[in-house]
Amino acid sequence: MSAGQLPRWVDLGLIPFLNLAAAFLVSGLVVILIGENPLDAVKVLLWGSLGYAEGFGFTLFYATNFIFTGLAVAVAFHAGLFNIGGEGQAYVGGLGVAFACLALDRFVPWYVTLPFAILGSAAMGAAWAFIPAWLQAKRGSHVVITTIMFNYISFSFMVYLLGNVLKKPGSMQNETRTFEDGGRLPFLNDIFPSFGFGYAPVNLSLFVAFAACVFVWFLIWRTKLGYEIRSFGANATAAVYAGISPVRIIVVTMLISGGLAGMMAINEIMGSQHRLLIDFVTGYGFVGIAVALMGRAHPVGIILAAILFGMLYQGGAELSFEMPNITRDMIIVIQGLVILFAGALEHMFRPAIVRFFTPSRALAAKEA
Amino acid sequence: MFETVILMMDATVRVSTPLLLACLAGLFSERSGVVDIGLEGKMLGAAFGAGAVAYVTANAWLGLLAGISVSVALALIHGFASISNRGNQIVSGVAINFLAAGLTALLGQTWFRQGGRTPSLPEGGRFTDLTWPFAEQLREVPVVGPLYSELLSGHKILVYVAFLAVPLTWWILFRTRFGLRLRAVGENPAAVDTAGISVAWMRYRAVIACGILCGFAGSYLSIAVGSGFGVNMTAGQGFMALAALIFAKWKPLNAMFTCLLFGFLDAAGTRMQGVELPVIGEVPLQVFQALPYVLTVVLLAGFIGKAIPPKAAGVPYLKERS
Structure with missing residues (x-):
């Protein structure tokens, strides 16, 4: 069958x-x-997520997160790897964004900070995926288990850093100082006021997410590395006979996967919260698994699935308001x-x- | 000093109990070849079922029964997905965790209107401490007294269940025909199938055993140490149990020692807050919280022996190709 x-x-x-x-x-x-009444609930959900511009803006904001974490899981899927550590990788990716923003926000405009934030988040996310990747490649320790462990290690690690090292002096909250304008991505509402996104935090990272989709499509289906990743995923033994190094494929794929998960932090930290804080990932990494599955690990499918989950998030918020x-x-x-x-x-x-x-x-x- | 040690050990036993029960649960499931990252969800579901029923009936035993039922029901969903439908076991486990987290909070709010919590348990809805005979009289005897009346006596009945489950699990797995077959379907299901034994039915029984033990673990949290269910009250203990299972190399006795070690780290973390150690100074609480996971990764890296999972773990069994 x-x-x-x-x-x-x-x-x-x-x-x-x-x-x-x-x-x-x-x-x-x-x-x-x-x-x-479920039919009423569906009505509220659809109206809340698609029915008006601001609601749709929130839907797109959540979808941006899901695109990143969905792509992360999808890239690993193609190599036959299950990266369930998106949660931790995104969390630590937040560090990369925060470092770039804290260092640059007072001196340069946002478009200078953005490339550094992208690099920083991808690098930190990839770094967090590196040890599980290396252990899988060299020692055969199952990447599912090690990435779960690294999720929990990241929770403790970030709580410690935010509570003891990065905390804004004199603050009770475990968070960094708020970024100045140089560390804030413009909201789409400010760029396209006529769309009427209102207070929806959807921001420029949506386009970063789309760019990441194109990047993943090109990488997987149009490059030699992508071909090797897919070959390895389809049949690891055959791939090795074809001269593909399993160590290299596992490590490189997981680094790309972790990097994509880390980039989720751009949307949350630089795009919306404008400060690094505790628990900003709250499940987006895990939901990325569902997004990748539903999207059949293809960028187009992932965008559709991400919007669906974005609708659930936004419509669900509306629902809890309308039907307590x-x-x-x-x-x-x-x-x-x-x-x-x-x-x-x-x-x-x-x-x-x-x-x-x-x-x-x-x-x-x-x-x- | 001696008293501190006893108190630490006492706390360790209390914290280890749910870990140990969940760890043994995972042991049954994974030894039969069904990987289970849904331990967390099953524990949470059981904690809710137990808390809700114990509140309504004011009977801890009925609560425990309800907790076990919820957990077994979730285990059967996992079994249906991963045994009958040969679905991805990791994905199914993730789904169970989501379902349990959402449903417990949602139904808790609908039924009890306390923000997802269940109300505080009435008299009789909670398991009480079991005091062993002569515990009070022996308390004053040096060394033996504290050992007997603090450490051994005075726990909830589920604590004793957990520690008795260790030799029982060992006996079932390594000394019965059922156990031999269970381990065999986890290593080489095709061979078991050839012998005329149903792989699916074996695995279903293992998954049900996993559900029962997770039911004990979850119920312990809400109606033994706790007094009622709280939203997300397992807080990652299911995953900690999974780590312990790997650390224990899928062996019952090792599982007990590992869970005691992880429990001890937790108890130590709480105790060491604000304490200055010589040379290193104060150790942050987060170090103790992360240590079990770090240790498990180090073990997986092959630096402390080698953890070899059951060979067929995570692989759905296909009887014949059509």
Whole structure:
């Protein structure tokens, strides 16, 4: 029952759609369980996330985060690696952004700071992925486990740094000083006032995210390295026979993956919060797994999936406001269900669909 | 000094208990070839189920039963995804963690209206300390007294369950036919299949055992040490248990020592706050918090022996190709 038995539109369109539909159906049941009308909830969710410009701006802001973490997971997927450390890599990536902004914001405008922030976040994110990568490549220690461990190490590490080293003097909050204008990306509302994004924090990093998508597409499908990454992911043994160094591919892929996860911090830290603070990642790294799965590890799919999850975040916030019974935890439930049905149970509907799409003659011939 | 040591050990035992239960849970699952990073979610679900039912019924045992039921239900979802549907076990585990985190807070708020927490448990809804015979009389006896009445006596019943589960797990896994088969499906499922034993059913039983133990672990948090469920009250202990499992190289007795070590680090971290050590000065709390994970990474790097997982762990079993 391999791919290729089914028409392309079924494989890439119908099956993900059915999986999503199942996830939303169960979410609807949860809404009924807590005594609300699921159709009303959907209405509020759609209106809150797409119905007006400011809401859509928030949707895009969240989507920016998901694009970065989704790409990070996707790049690793192509090499057959599971990077579940996006959470920690993004968190530490925040350090890179903060260093660039704290050093430069008083002297130069934002467009000079931005390249340094991008480099800094990518470098810190990549550095955080390096040890798991190296251990996987050299010692065979499973990257899933080591990246989980590094998530937790990063939580302690960042709390320590922010509480003891980087803290603004005299402040009770565990955070750095607020960046000046040179360390702030312009909000899209300031660049395109006519769109009416209002207070939505969507900012220029959205375009950095799009650029990252193009970069990943080009890297994976148009370069020699990308070819090696895909070969290694498809069949590591064959790739080694083809002269591809597993150590190099594992380490380089994980560095790129960690770098992309780290860049998420540009959106949160330089784009919205304008200071480095505790717990700014709050699950975006983990949700990146769902985004990459739903987007089939392709940048276009990832953008679509990221917008979907952005809608859930923003619409869910609106929902908890309109229907106080449905708290923001509902979003986490929906995410869990999407990960379950679109990820872990992705093959559930496949046998039935294969049967449906296989002409009965071919089936009879096979059975004969 | 001696008293401090006893108090530290006492705290260590208390902190280690949920880790140990969850670690043994993971042991059953991973030994059968099902990787489980959803220990955290199952513990959280169990903590909620136990807290909610113990509050409503004012009966700790019914609470425990509910906790176990929730955890087993989540374990079955994981089993359905990773055994029957041959889905990705890591992804399924992540999904379980999300589901548990969201549903517990959401239902907690809907049912009890206290921001996701369950109300404080009534009399009888909580497990009480078990005092061993003569504990009070022996208290004054030097050395033996504190050891007996502080360290051994006076814990919740689930603490004793956890430590008794260690030899029991060892016996089941290494001295019974069930255990042999369970380990075999984790190493070479095809061979087990050839012998006419259902790989799927073996793995389902392992996953259910994992659910039961996680149920104990979660219930311990909400109705034994705690008095009610709090949002995200597991706070990463499921992942810590996973680290312990690897550190213990998937062996029951090692699991106990590892969980005691991790528990000790936690107790020490709390105790060392604000204490100046000679030469190094005050050690930040975060060092103690990160140390279990750092140690596990160092172990995985192969610097403290080598951790070799069950060979078929994480690989879905396909009976035959069609």
